[in-house]
Amino acid sequence: MEAKIYINTLEDTDKLAKIIASKLFPGFILGLTGDLGSGKTTFTKYLSKYMGIKDNLNSPTFTILKIYPNKKLNLYHMDVYRLENIGYDYELDDYIYGNGVSVIEWYQYITGMLPKELLKMSIQINDKGIREVTISGEGRYEEIVKDISNRYSN
Ligand SMILES: Nc1ncnc2c1ncn2[C@@H]1O[C@H](COP(=O)(O)OP(=O)(O)O)[C@@H](O)[C@H]1O
Ligand SMILES: [Mg+2]
Secondary structure (H helix, E strand, C coil), X not given: CEEEEEECCHHHHHHHXXXXXXXXXXXXXXXXXXXXXXXXXXXXHHHHHHCCCCCCCCCCCCCCEEEXXXXXXXXXXXXXXXXXXXXXXXXXXXXXXXXXXXXXXXXXXXXXXXXXXXXXXXEEECCCCCEEEEEEECHHHHHHHHHHHHHHHC
């Protein structure tokens, strides 16, 4: 199951973040992939807003992990770009398998540490400058992908 969404503006990113925020549960894992500048951190910012987080979210590139405590679900924002040649960081385990929401930029570098079930989101900017977002997932994430797909097909 796969959903394809076209994003032209920040408002479109906001709309998608709002939908995904409504689907979150404890232990939710969102893996983001896409070139530098494709909008992974920007999407996470909007997601954090809809999770009720008041702190200004910014890129965790130099820290790998930033924790945003929250009334409902905590947010663990990771950027594992620097783990490309390592492939794991055991300190992240407790968060990934914890009760908050993990959003992992460049998740493909640590697939060995991740459970099989997660929501995968890829952002590619096409030659017209439009962001093509592909969302997929198995198990409990499959229903979410179906629902997103339905919302955008109307
Ligand atoms: N939907 C969008 N429309 C227009 N610009 C965007 C959109 N998403 C992100 N950007 C811009 O792209 C730049 C890089 O975004 P960022 O989220 O930091 O990318 P990444 O985390 O993938 O490297 C930022 O200046 C951001 O404002
Ligand atoms: Mg980023």
